[in-house]
Amino acid sequence: MGTQQTGHKQNEISSFFSDRKWRSAGHVNRIALGGFCFLALLIACGGWWVYQYQTAKIKADRQNELIAISTLKAHQISEWRKEKLDDAKLLLNNPIIAQQLEAWILNGSPRNGLYQKFLSRLTALLEAYDYHAVALLDTQANTLLSVGEEWLLGETTRKAALDALATKQSKFAEISAQHPEELERIQAHHHEHHRDEEHEHEHFNHHIHLDLIIPMLAGKARKPSGAIVLRLVPEKFLFPLIESWPTASKTAETVLLKPTPSGVIRLSGRRHAEEDHKHKISIPTDRVTPPEMIRQGKEGVLEHRDYRNIPALSYIKKVAGTPWYLVAKIDREEIYAPINQLAWQISLLVIALVSSAGLSLYYWWRQISTALLAEKYQSQLDKQLLEKRFHQITRHANDIIMLCDREGKVVDVNNRALEAFGYSLEEMLTLNVTALRPAEDREKSAEQRKQLLTKRSHLFEERCLRKDGTIFPAEISARLIELEGQIYLQGILRDITERKKAQQEIQYLAHHDSLTGLPNRNLLKDRVEQNLARARRNNSKSAFLFLDFDRFKNINDSLGHSVGDGVLQEVAKRLKTCLREEDTVARVGGDEFVILLADLEDERAVANVAQKVTELGTTPYEVKGQKFRLTISIGISVFPNDGDNFESLLKNADSAMYHAKNAGRNTFCFYTEDMNAQTLEALNLERDLQHALENNELRLHYQPQLDLESSKVIGVEALLRWQHPTHGNMSPAVFIPIAEERGLINDIGNWVLETACRQSVSWQEQGLPPLRMAVNISALQLHHVDFYEKVATILAATGMNPEMLELELTESAVMQHEESALVLMQQLKALGLHLAIDDFGTGYSSLSYLKRFPFDKLKIDRSFIKDLPLDTEDGAITQAIIGVGRSLKHKVIAEGVETLEQQNYLRDEGCDQMQGFYFSRPLPPEELVELLEQNSGD
Numbered sequence: 001m002g003t004q005q006t007g008h009k010q011n012e013i014s015s016f017f018s019d020r021k022w023r024s025a026g027h028v029n030r031i032a033l034g035g036f037c038f039l040a041l042l043i044a045c046g047g048w049w050v051y052q053y054q055t056a057k058i059k060a061d062r063q064n065e066l067i068a069i070s071t072l073k074a075h076q077i078s079e080w081r082k083e084k085l086d087d088a089k090l091l092l093n094n095p096i097i098a099q100q101l102e103a104w105i106l107n108g109s110p111r112n113g114l115y116q117k118f119l120s121r122l123t124a125l126l127e128a129y130d131y132h133a134v135a136l137l138d139t140q141a142n143t144l145l146s147v148g149e150e151w152l153l154g155e156t157t158r159k160a161a162l163d164a165l166a167t168k169q170s171k172f173a174e175i176s177a178q179h180p181e182e183l184e185r186i187q188a189h190h191h192e193h194h195r196d197e198e199h200e201h202e203h204f205n206h207h208i209h210l211d212l213i214i215p216m217l218a219g220k221a222r223k224p225s226g227a228i229v230l231r232l233v234p235e236k237f238l239f240p241l242i243e244s245w246p247t248a249s250k251t252a253e254t255v256l257l258k259p260t261p262s263g264v265i266r267l268s269g270r271r272h273a274e275e276d277h278k279h280k281i282s283i284p285t286d287r288v289t290p291p292e293m294i295r296q297g298k299e300g301v302l303e304h305r306d307y308r309n310i311p312a313l314s315y316i317k318k319v320a321g322t323p324w325y326l327v328a329k330i331d332r333e334e335i336y337a338p339i340n341q342l343a344w345q346i347s348l349l350v351i352a353l354v355s356s357a358g359l360s361l362y363y364w365w366r367q368i369s370t371a372l373l374a375e376k377y378q379s380q381l382d383k384q385l386l387e388k389r390f391h392q393i394t395r396h397a398n399d400i401i402m403l404c405d406r407e408g409k410v411v412d413v414n415n416r417a418l419e420a421f422g423y424s425l426e427e428m429l430t431l432n433v434t435a436l437r438p439a440e441d442r443e444k445s446a447e448q449r450k451q452l453l454t455k456r457s458h459l460f461e462e463r464c465l466r467k468d469g470t471i472f473p474a475e476i477s478a479r480l481i482e483l484e485g486q487i488y489l490q491g492i493l494r495d496i497t498e499r500k501k502a503q504q505e506i507q508y509l510a511h512h513d514s515l516t517g518l519p520n521r522n523l524l525k526d527r528v529e530q531n532l533a534r535a536r537r538n539n540s541k542s543a544f545l546f547l548d549f550d551r552f553k554n555i556n557d558s559l560g561h562s563v564g565d566g567v568l569q570e571v572a573k574r575l576k577t578c579l580r581e582e583d584t585v586a587r588v589g590g591d592e593f594v595i596l597l598a599d600l601e602d603e604r605a606v607a608n609v610a611q612k613v614t615e616l617g618t619t620p621y622e623v624k625g626q627k628f629r630l631t632i633s634i635g636i637s638v639f640p641n642d643g644d645n646f647e648s649l650l651k652n653a654d655s656a657m658y659h660a661k662n663a664g665r666n667t668f669c670f671y672t673e674d675m676n677a678q679t680l681e682a683l684n685l686e687r688d689l690q691h692a693l694e695n696n697e698l699r700l701h702y703q704p705q706l707d708l709e710s711s712k713v714i715g716v717e718a719l720l721r722w723q724h725p726t727h728g729n730m731s732p733a734v735f736i737p738i739a740e741e742r743g744l745i746n747d748i749g750n751w752v753l754e755t756a757c758r759q760s761v762s763w764q765e766q767g768l769p770p771l772r773m774a775v776n777i778s779a780l781q782l783h784h785v786d787f788y789e790k791v792a793t794i795l796a797a798t799g800m801n802p803e804m805l806e807l808e809l810t811e812s813a814v815m816q817h818e819e820s821a822l823v824l825m826q827q828l829k830a831l832g833l834h835l836a837i838d839d840f841g842t843g844y845s846s847l848s849y850l851k852r853f854p855f856d857k858l859k860i861d862r863s864f865i866k867d868l869p870l871d872t873e874d875g876a877i878t879q880a881i882i883g884v885g886r887s888l889k890h891k892v893i894a895e896g897v898e899t900l901e902q903q904n905y906l907r908d909e910g911c912d913q914m915q916g917f918y919f920s921r922p923l924p925p926e927e928l929v930e931l932l933e934q935n936s937g938d
């Protein structure tokens with residue numbers, strides 16, 4: 001069916017879903033990639049931040065370290081100088097030395113005792129403090145004497161000495177040098193040109209010294225008498241202090257610098273240069289360097305390129321109390337070495353993290369994409385399978401599937417369509433769908449197609465035309481579909497021939513009785529209403545005949561329902577034969593039929609039909625090998641006299657039918673107005689009887705049966721009594737037929753049998769003489785299918801001796817179903833029961849059946865007794881019955897014995913037993929016991 005288009009559509013749908021999945025996978029991809037980039041960026045930023053933070057921290061740490069070391073060293077230098085000056089104060093404040101010196105100088109500085117004294121004192125100082133040299137100067141700063149290393153008073157010291165003498169303060173001269181080879185030249189030069197410091201600095205050598213000048217102040221006026229010069233070698237004390245570095249550093253160094261008017265002089269040596277300590281430094285102009293800062297008198301941290309042109313971080317610190325500046329410096333490379341290491345570590349970590357994240361992402365994506373790819377292939381495979389299946393399903397679907405274009409031209413169909421319409425595919429594809437409709441439906445079909453174009457989907461029923469011209473009904477589900485931009489009409493047609501048939505069947509069943517095929521109550525009502533309308537117009541009459549079989553239940557109970565059904569079917573046939581076409585016979589209930597006689601001119605015709613039907617009903621039946629007779633009672637109502645609608649006519653015919661039954665059955669009765677009340681009464685009685693058992697309104701009375709020879713009570717007959725709540729004591733002659741008619745006789749009969757048996761057993765237990773218990777059995781009860789089982793069960797349940805139980809059966813009951821009755825009676829006899837034939841003489845009284853059936857007793861009907869002994873005919877019958885009984889060796893009992901004469905007559909005629917008011921009426925059990933006690937006493 002539409003394989004290509006449909007397949008294409010399926011393709012689209014499948015690829016739509018698969019694309020969507022891929023698109024969504026791409027979306028996931030992008031998110032994952034974005035997430036990864038974000039993560040990588042985050043890690044990189046984190047790394048960068050850590051790097052920056054650590055860099056700043058390390059830089060600050062190293063800077064602080066520089067500051068701390070510089071400050072410490074500057075402080076130490078300062079302290080060292082202070083210490084030396086403090087030492088000098090001892091000498092400064094010694095007036096004796098000053099006075100002796102003044103006197104010695106005034107005396108011309110002879111090499112006398114004082115000379116020796118000064119010499120030994122200076123020597124003591126030299127040794128005590130490990131000075132390089134100690135000298136004594138006069139007030140003009142000329143050397144008077146010196147001890148220690150070779151002494152040369154440099155210009156720097158001389159100037160400082162003069163200054164100290166002038167200011168009367170101890171003082172350090174500037175660090176200066178003393179070169180042995182140049183000593184003389186310097187002295188000469190000094191004397192000649194008074195060369196300045198700078199010149200001196202240019203000729204620096206290894207003999208660096210630092211002179212401390214202490215003026216000698218004599219007298220109270222503290223007049224300078226000369227000065228002592230203590231020469232220190234900085235390389236020994238000061239420079240190690242400066243150059244040492246407290247931490248393990250490869251590049252850190254400390255340099256002592258001093259600003260001069262023309263620049264900056266480096267006083268101490270440099271760690272990374274093989275050169276003299278003291279050196280004038282050229283200051284670059286293009287950038288700020290430590291000498292430049294020193295020249296400007298500034299302290300602080302500076303990043304710069306050092307003398308090796310290597311980037312370094314320096315801290316410049318002024319040494320308090322001196323003109324010196326201490327520069328602590330470290331290479332930037334060393335500062336940043338741990339940072340760079342950290343940077344490497346962080347970079348490696350970042351690379352490792354990002355790589356592992358990238359790798360994880362890659363593997364994750366590979367997994368996902370593999371799964372998706374597998375799913376995609378699976379989905380393609382599924383799609384192909386689905387297409388194949390779809391093709392199979394549609395092509396071989398049980399429904400007819402058709403595709404046509406907007407104009408109705410057939411585009412594609414499935415196999416079922418070809419089968420259903422009888423065309424080949426080639427033929428079908430040349431047709432327009434209207435050709436598949438009967439000519440008279442084509443206009444409507446075209447209209448429906450137009451409507452569908454606006455509605456999009458539609459469910460409707462239509463007649464379809466086969467190629468061979470036959471027509472079949474179809475249910476069509478049509479809808480618009482779009483394939484590759486084209487609009488098509490898709491129709492799914494279902495052949496509903498069977499459904500239609502079923503509907504017709506249902507329709508038929510709704511109006512007909514399934515057993516007999518006759519119209520049912522619904523159809524009857526329709527017909528009646530139509531007929532009454534016509535009768536009203538024509539001023540004609542119609543009659544309702546309500547038929548009911550007499551004791552039909554007996555057939556069902558005794559012969560089974562299938563026989564009952566057969567009877568009903570047979571009756572239906574018989575009824576149809578005796579009616580006109582315009583009449584209707586319908587089955588309205590179990591065994592109830594109604595005949596509608598339409599358009600009657602004369603009511604007498606109704607009686608004729610009723611008579612005919614009664615005769616038909618009584619004609620013997622043979623169903624399933626069973627032969628039997630039935631009678632029908634008929635009630636008749638006539639329109640318009642007895643009702644003007646279906647319900648009232650039916651109800652009144654029903655009432656009339658009751659009257660026919662009460663009138664002895666097997667007859668018909670016309671409705672009269674007072675029938676309704678009587679019918680109502682009968683119906684009430686029926687209803688009450690239904691509840692008599694459960695309301696405990698039933699009783700048994702017992703009538704004694706006497707042995708005529710011994711005049712002893714030898715048995716009793718159980719007789720049923722109904723204590724009706726409003727009507728009082730009711731005769732079984734009235735209510736037993738109702739119980740039989742309404743199907744209550746079995747329950748009531750079983751109750752009687754069981755109660756009588758219990759009573760008998762009770763009497764036996766009370767010690768009464770053994771009495772046979774006679775129980776009346778209705779014909780319907782006798783022929784009930786489980787009667788035998790019921791009797792056996794009651795015997796077992798009550799413990800009744802079967803020998804003491806006598807069942808009274810009427811001739812007619814036995815004769816209704818002779819064969820089955822015979823079998824049953826033989827079974828009952830086999831149980832040990834006695835069987836009596838009741839009302840003998842009123843029925844067939846055939847000797848042949850008396851011989852066949854296993855009776856024990858004949859009961860002469862009381863109608864033959866009541867006029868004895870006067871009525872000779874009754875006397876003859878009675879004698880005959882007694883004779884038959886004797887010859888068949890059956891006991892004979894006479895009932896209805898009311899007088900002594902009757903009793904004597906019967907005894908004289910040889911009757912065995914009697915029962916009647918003469919001896920006793922039927923009595924309640926207690927009264928019977930009293931009677932028996934009296935009787936035994938007599």
Ligand SMILES: Nc1nc2c(ncn2[C@@H]2O[C@H](COP(=O)(O)O[C@H]3[C@@H](O)[C@H](n4cnc5c(=O)[nH]c(N)nc54)O[C@@H]3COP(=O)(O)O)[C@@H](O)[C@H]2O)c(=O)[nH]1
Pocket residue numbers: 703717718719720731732733736752776777778838839862895896897898915916917918922
């Ligand atoms: N299927 C059953 N039928 C029963 C049952 N109990 C009674 N019956 C039948 O009902 C009919 C009426 O019975 P009932 O009114 O009880 O009449 C019985 C006696 O009272 C009456 N009888 C007895 N002696 C006399 C008499 O001297 N004169 C007189 N006028 N009537 C008398 O006869 C009836 C007993 O008849 P029968 O059964 O034929 O012996 C009657 O046909 C009962 O059979 C029951 O439980 N089941």
